[in-house]
Amino acid sequence: MDSRARSAKYRVERQVLDEQxxxxxxxxxTLSEIHKPLTDRLKDTFRCTLPKLKRSVMSSCPVxxxxxxxxxxxxxxxxxxxxxxxxxxxxxxxxxxxxLASVPPVFGLYTSLYPALIYFFFGTSRHxxxxxxxxxxxxxxxxxxxxxxxxxxxxxxxxxxxxxxDVAARDAYRVQVAAAxxxxxxxIQVLLGVIKFGFVGTYLSEPLVRAYTSAxxxxxxxxxxxxxxxxxxxxxxxxxxxxxTLVDLCLSLPKTHLPTLLVSSVTIVLLxxxxxxxxxxxxxxxxPIPVELITIVAATLLSSTIHLNNNYSVSVVGxxxxxxxxxxxxNLSLFGDVIGDAFALAIVGxxxxxxxxxxxxxxxxxxVDSNQELVALGLSNAVGSFFQCFSVCSSMSRSLVQETTGGxxxxxxxxxxxxxxxxILKLGMLFQELPKAVLASIVLVNLKGMFKQYSDxxxxxxxxxxxxxxxxxxxxxTMLLNLDLGLAASIAFALFTVTFRTQMPTYSVLGNxxxxxxxxxxxxxxxxxxxxxxxxxxxSATVYFANxxxxxEALKEKSGLDIGKMIIxxxxxxxxxxxxxxxxxxxxxxxxxxxxxxxxAAEQHSGPPEISVEEDEADDWRETHIDMTATEEEEQSRxxxxxxxxxxxxxxxxxxxxxxxWEYLKGGHPDSTSLGWMSxxxxxxxxxxxxxxxxxxxxxxxxxxxxxxxxWTWDIHSIILDLSTANFIDTVAIQTLKNIFRxxxxxxxxxxxxxxxxxxxxQLERGDFFSETLRKQHLFVSVxxxxxxxxxxxxxxxLKHKLELSGTVSFMPSTTTR
Numbered sequence: 001m002d003s004r005a006r007s008a009k010y011r012v013e014r015q016v017l018d019e020q021x022x023x024x025x026x027x028x029x030t031l032s033e034i035h036k037p038l039t040d041r042l043k044d045t046f047r048c049t050l051p052k053l054k055r056s057v058m059s060s061c062p063v064x065x066x067x068x069x070x071x072x073x074x075x076x077x078x079x080x081x082x083x084x085x086x087x088x089x090x091x092x093x094x095x096x097x098x099x100l101a102s103v104p105p106v107f108g109l110y111t112s113l114y115p116a117l118i119y120f121f122f123g124t125s126r127h128x129x130x131x132x133x134x135x136x137x138x139x140x141x142x143x144x145x146x147x148x149x150x151x152x153x154x155x156x157x158x159x160x161x162x163x164x165x166d167v168a169a170r171d172a173y174r175v176q177v178a179a180a181x182x183x184x185x186x187x188i189q190v191l192l193g194v195i196k197f198g199f200v201g202t203y204l205s206e207p208l209v210r211a212y213t214s215a216x217x218x219x220x221x222x223x224x225x226x227x228x229x230x231x232x233x234x235x236x237x238x239x240x241x242x243x244x245t246l247v248d249l250c251l252s253l254p255k256t257h258l259p260t261l262l263v264s265s266v267t268i269v270l271l272x273x274x275x276x277x278x279x280x281x282x283x284x285x286x287x288p289i290p291v292e293l294i295t296i297v298a299a300t301l302l303s304s305t306i307h308l309n310n311n312y313s314v315s316v317v318g319x320x321x322x323x324x325x326x327x328x329x330x331n332l333s334l335f336g337d338v339i340g341d342a343f344a345l346a347i348v349g350x351x352x353x354x355x356x357x358x359x360x361x362x363x364x365x366x367x368v369d370s371n372q373e374l375v376a377l378g379l380s381n382a383v384g385s386f387f388q389c390f391s392v393c394s395s396m397s398r399s400l401v402q403e404t405t406g407g408x409x410x411x412x413x414x415x416x417x418x419x420x421x422x423x424i425l426k427l428g429m430l431f432q433e434l435p436k437a438v439l440a441s442i443v444l445v446n447l448k449g450m451f452k453q454y455s456d457x458x459x460x461x462x463x464x465x466x467x468x469x470x471x472x473x474x475x476x477x478t479m480l481l482n483l484d485l486g487l488a489a490s491i492a493f494a495l496f497t498v499t500f501r502t503q504m505p506t507y508s509v510l511g512n513x514x515x516x517x518x519x520x521x522x523x524x525x526x527x528x529x530x531x532x533x534x535x536x537x538x539x540s541a542t543v544y545f546a547n548x549x550x551x552x553e554a555l556k557e558k559s560g561l562d563i564g565k566m567i568i569x570x571x572x573x574x575x576x577x578x579x580x581x582x583x584x585x586x587x588x589x590x591x592x593x594x595x596x597x598x599x600x601a602a603e604q605h606s607g608p609p610e611i612s613v614e615e616d617e618a619d620d621w622r623e624t625h626i627d628m629t630a631t632e633e634e635e636q637s638r639x640x641x642x643x644x645x646x647x648x649x650x651x652x653x654x655x656x657x658x659x660x661x662w663e664y665l666k667g668g669h670p671d672s673t674s675l676g677w678m679s680x681x682x683x684x685x686x687x688x689x690x691x692x693x694x695x696x697x698x699x700x701x702x703x704x705x706x707x708x709x710x711x712w713t714w715d716i717h718s719i720i721l722d723l724s725t726a727n728f729i730d731t732v733a734i735q736t737l738k739n740i741f742r743x744x745x746x747x748x749x750x751x752x753x754x755x756x757x758x759x760x761x762x763q764l765e766r767g768d769f770f771s772e773t774l775r776k777q778h779l780f781v782s783v784x785x786x787x788x789x790x791x792x793x794x795x796x797x798x799l800k801h802k803l804e805l806s807g808t809v810s811f812m813p814s815t816t817t818r
Contacts, residue, residue, distance in 0.1 A: 083415020
């Protein structure tokens with residue numbers, strides 16, 4: 001059945017459609033009907049009705065939409081189990097990622113609590129787990145350490161006059177810096193969401209995001225090495241700071257604290273093995289084993305039992321205050337110093353969240369509003385900053401746990417926040433003896449997934465070299481220029497690649513697939529046949545100011561017509577023709593004068609002035625002969641300079657309707673075995689030349705040299721510009737098309753446009769490109785319609801004129817498609 005369906009033949013008959021005829025058939029709306037006046041749109045925007053108010057409130061606060069429909073019986077238990085699992089992950093990650101942000105660990109727990117509650121009311125993703133995230137924590141840490149370095153908080157000890165660090169003052173100021181950066185980043189996200197700027201996340205391609213997170217993971221490793229080895233490297237800022245920091249760390253390795261290194265090594269080995277076991281048993285376990293929480297509890301018990309801090313000088317978390325801190329306004333004076341970092345945090349956090357949210361939404365069949373996600377994430381950051389939280393977004397690891405453990409709605413986020421709240425209120429003090437090296441080890445082990453992203457280099461090498469370039473440039477710039485400048489450089493390079501690909505598209509000449517209305521690149525398809533006398537030109541990208549000049553040059557190259565030289569040659573020929581006409585006029589005047597002198601002489605003398613007349617006639621004959629000889633030489637030279645010979649070859653006997661099929665070869669030879677486009681199409685599928693038996697059918701072969709007709713000419717009479725790939729067109733491109741239309745028309749080559757989208761047609765009309773006549777005769781729905789039109793209206797007429805065929809010469813287009 002399938003093979004028969006594929007081999008079935010269909011006959012489709014329709015008229016050739018141009019854009020104007022298509023609008024008449026489809027009754028296209030006018031611009032005023034499509035685009036309402038500005039006053040009407042403003043009235044609709046500010047008009048308040050009850051349904052509109054309800055929709056606005058529901059979209060601004062999505063919890064009002066789904067919470068009344070929430071089924072405790074269907075969703076309650078899955079959300080509770082999922083929330084507990086995610087909450088258990090929040091505890092170690094909140095404590096560990098606070099070290100990345102260079103703030104006390106308790107603020108990591110605050111960051112896992114307040115933003116999750118805010119997102120519950122305003123978020124649209126059912127599976128995103130909002131809280132601490134590795135990359136954002138590193139970015140916040142780079143800001144806090146830049147504005148509050150350790151050397152700013154050194155004070156003199158009054159007892160022994162030595163310098164010691166005021167840790168309390170340093171941590172307090174770093175918390176202020178983190179809160180100010182978070183508030184400003186959240187405000188930027190809210191503003192972008194309000195103005196419907198959610199599409200900004202689409203400019204962060206997947207290779208860019210993966211390379212950026214891979215480089216951020218490398219930053220995290222460098223940041224955690226001082227906790228693993230308990231060394232104190234110098235703090236560097238600006239470009240190449242990571243390189244300088246890594247070099248200083250290597251120089252500090254001889255000062256490694258061995259007990260701390262032992263704790264770190266044991267923790268990394270045990271945690272890695274436990275995670276691998278957890279992954280191996282994931283299909284058999286209803287929920288993942290909380291290996292991070294088990295590690296924290298075991299390390300805390302061991303540290304408090306053998307007193308690692310007092311006996312072996314292993315750094316521990318220290319005092320964790322119980323209870324919630326009072327809200328405070330962020331330090332507004334810091335906004336000027338952190339605005340660049342805040343914007344980077346806003347963009348990166350949104351890109352990570354929306355990518356995860358759309359992934360889960362596609363899998364489970366619901367919709368995520370990109371603009372509302374910006375608002376929800378911005379409010380989570382802005383409100384959280386009043387409670388000394390640092391920047392948050394959705395975490396890949398926690399979101400996957402929330403989804404795989406059966407989470408159905410945002411209620412799972414509330415359950416996880418309750419676990420964190422209980423820990424802050426009652427259990428926080430139990431983790432005071434937790435070694436910082438354990439938290440650093442947890443961070444390193446959790447970065448394993450990001451380290452696997454380096455395999456993208458091999459994958460992208462096979463798939464796309466440009467995407468590989470984006471990946472490499474993003475990674476290198478982020479490593480060398482730090483996270484903020486690296487992101488800016490990466491986005492700039494990614495946009496440059498887009499511009500480069502549109503500025504350097506693929507240009508091709510299309511040919512017809514015999515027996516169909518399909519047109520494909522003749523350079524890449526063997527069976528494609530070039531339409532005689534017609535060049536079909538297509539660009540793989542839209543035409544705009546960056547590639548308009550390249551478009552014109554490619555058209556000249558592909559068509560083989562050097563417009564500049566041809567116009568110069570044409571003007572020279574016209575000048576020569578005018579000179580010949582003036583010489584003919586002068587000869588006519590001299591001849592007239594000679595006749596008048598002869599007439600006067602005849603009147604004065606009785607006998608004819610034979611000698612005088614013969615001399616005058618000899619002079620006139622001599623001038624005429626010289627002029628005619630020069631003219632013949634010019635015609636011969638023009639014939640030699642012509643671009644070839646056109647052959648008209650009959651390929652089939654005359655049909656009962658009086659038509660015969662002909663083949664039109666460009667610069668070929670009648671003995672050539674290659675068949676042209678006309679002869680290869682099937683019955684009823686081609687454009688045919690009809691000739692009566694009085695002229696061409698009486699000869700088996702007629703060969704006519706175009707140069708012998710007295711005109712320097714070429715074998716292209718029409719060019720079709722396929723604009724189906726263009727989704728917009730600017731003023732520079734319109735001017736380029738005007739120049740193409742003007743220049744080619746001057747050498748007697750018609751220009752046609754096909755496949756234009758409605759928006760492109762509208763822009764051409766606004767650019768005053770088409771008059772009503774031009775629009776009707778040069779703008780067509782498809783390439784095939786344009787081919788049939790130009791062959792019917794120009795092909796037959798040009799052949800009749802150039803080849804001087806006697807009898808009726810006409811094209812009979814058929815619209816049959818098999």
